[in-house]
Amino acid sequence: MNQHEPIRYRSTRSAGPTVPISQAIAAGLAPDGGLYVPEQLPTLDPAAFDPHGSLADTAATLLAPFFAGDALAGELAAICAEAFTFDTPLRALPAHPRTAMLELFHGPTSAFKDVGARFLAACLRRLPRADARPLTILVATSGDTGAAVAAAFHRQPNVDVVILYPDGLVSPRQAHQLGCFGDNVRALRVAGRFDDCQRMVKAALNDAGLQAQRPLSSANSISLGRLLPQMSYYAHAALGWWREHGTPLNFIVPTGNLGNALACLWVRELGLPVGEVRLACNANATLPEFFAGADYAPREAVATLANAMDVGAPSNFERLRWTYPDAARLRQRLQAHSVDDAAIRRTIAGHAREHGEVFCPHTATAMHLLDRLRADGDDASWAVVATAHPAKFESVVEPQVGHPVDVPPALAAMLTRSASAEPLAASDTALRSWLLPT
Numbered sequence: 001m002n003q004h005e006p007i008r009y010r011s012t013r014s015a016g017p018t019v020p021i022s023q024a025i026a027a028g029l030a031p032d033g034g035l036y037v038p039e040q041l042p043t044l045d046p047a048a049f050d051p052h053g054s055l056a057d058t059a060a061t062l063l064a065p066f067f068a069g070d071a072l073a074g075e076l077a078a079i080c081a082e083a084f085t086f087d088t089p090l091r092a093l094p095a096h097p098r099t100a101m102l103e104l105f106h107g108p109t110s111a112f113k114d115v116g117a118r119f120l121a122a123c124l125r126r127l128p129r130a131d132a133r134p135l136t137i138l139v140a141t142s143g144d145t146g147a148a149v150a151a152a153f154h155r156q157p158n159v160d161v162v163i164l165y166p167d168g169l170v171s172p173r174q175a176h177q178l179g180c181f182g183d184n185v186r187a188l189r190v191a192g193r194f195d196d197c198q199r200m201v202k203a204a205l206n207d208a209g210l211q212a213q214r215p216l217s218s219a220n221s222i223s224l225g226r227l228l229p230q231m232s233y234y235a236h237a238a239l240g241w242w243r244e245h246g247t248p249l250n251f252i253v254p255t256g257n258l259g260n261a262l263a264c265l266w267v268r269e270l271g272l273p274v275g276e277v278r279l280a281c282n283a284n285a286t287l288p289e290f291f292a293g294a295d296y297a298p299r300e301a302v303a304t305l306a307n308a309m310d311v312g313a314p315s316n317f318e319r320l321r322w323t324y325p326d327a328a329r330l331r332q333r334l335q336a337h338s339v340d341d342a343a344i345r346r347t348i349a350g351h352a353r354e355h356g357e358v359f360c361p362h363t364a365t366a367m368h369l370l371d372r373l374r375a376d377g378d379d380a381s382w383a384v385v386a387t388a389h390p391a392k393f394e395s396v397v398e399p400q401v402g403h404p405v406d407v408p409p410a411l412a413a414m415l416t417r418s419a420s421a422e423p424l425a426a427s428d429t430a431l432r433s434w435l436l437p438t
């Protein structure tokens with residue numbers, strides 16, 4: 001077996017102090033408000049992976065150096081087995097040569113967020129806490145994260161989950177999913193946008209006075225416990241492709257907060273066979289404008305049909321800059337493009353009509369970029385990342401495809417439960433008062 005040097009983690013905003021991975025996972029955000037990153041990314045040998053291994057096996061091999069020397073290192077294989085209970089198949093599209101879908105929606109809540117949420121829950125469950133009081137996991141969600149985190153922590157002892165989502169800006173089925181858990185899970189519908197929810201969560205996590213009264217942690221994509229496991233499906237797909245075809249695989253990733261795409265980029269930085277990476281954004285063009293040469297200009301999000309990507313200030317941008325400190329090199333290594341709602345609708349309708357393939361609105365942004373590439377004569381091999389099942393967004397998808405979309409069994413079961421959420425003003429103080437014990 002490989003012996004790995006222990007890796008320590010530091011904030012994107014300072015060189016020290018460094019902490020072991022379990023401390024970075026338990027904290028979520030670094031004390032200075034930055035995001036945790038490894039001191040350096042390790043290098044992995046593609047030959048170190050078992051060609052017949054499962055996704056969980058690939059994850060355990062991939063993540064071993066990130067956990068080397070940590071209290072959780074001995075538990076890593078068990079954590080991966082617990083988190084990766086479903087597959088993330090790379091499915092070739094019969095009608096499209098050299099095109100495959102990386103389907104990330106076969107988990108309990110039908111979106112890729114299940115991977116990170118389940119891995120984080122499996123880690124936190126094993127970490128000793130000095131504090132005997134329940135831990136409150138705060139999660140800001142544009143729809144899918146909240147349900148995945150709720151499902152991963154539902155009925156877990158000594159953990160409460162508080163979900164904040166923008167009222168009216170998630171799909172009806174997403175809202176139902178968020179409100180249907182009960183028990184240790186509470187849903188708050190915030191009179192604001194996703195960026196407000198995210199700001200409120202960050203403010204609460206940085207509020208030492210509040211933390212002293214109610215221990216808090218986050219489960220947003222800012223947590224390394226969610227980001228790192230997301231590398232697994234890219235590594236698994238790219239290694240499988242490389243063994244079969246001898247070439248790296250290129251990916252088009254629907255992008256909002258940059259957590260999913262950053263995982264893909266890190267896999268490439270580790271030395272595994274990932275080729276080009278393209279970011280597909282919706283009308284929220286902060287990243288496309290930056291990649292076109294403008295200064296980075298975070299802003300308020302606008303609502304689009306791909307609501308899980310309605311982000312104007314992508315929280316993982318700091319990690320992207322840490323990965324590629326030189327802006328010119330960053331713009332060389334990556335591209336980002338904006339896809340508007342009209343193109344999302346057209347893409348969903350066109351692929352359903354011509355090929356019988358049905359995509360969720362987020363997946364459709366990536367498929368649209370591929371359609372543009374093909375129209376320009378590109379004949380490389382691309383994997384389009386399918387981030388959610390179309391049935392979660394039936395109110396967008398069904399009018400375009402003209403027929404009902406089959407609902408996966410786990411989603412169908414959630415829809416039969418009753419659901420409720422409490423209203424909350426979009427202010428940091430409103431969340432603070434709600435969280436404080438009365």
Ligand SMILES: *Cc1c(COP(=O)(O)O)cnc(C)c1O
Binds near residue numbers: 221254256259
């Ligand atoms: C969260 C989400 C995205 C965006 O992922 P990021 O990691 O925030 O970039 C895309 N599609 C779906 C369906 C999502 O739930």
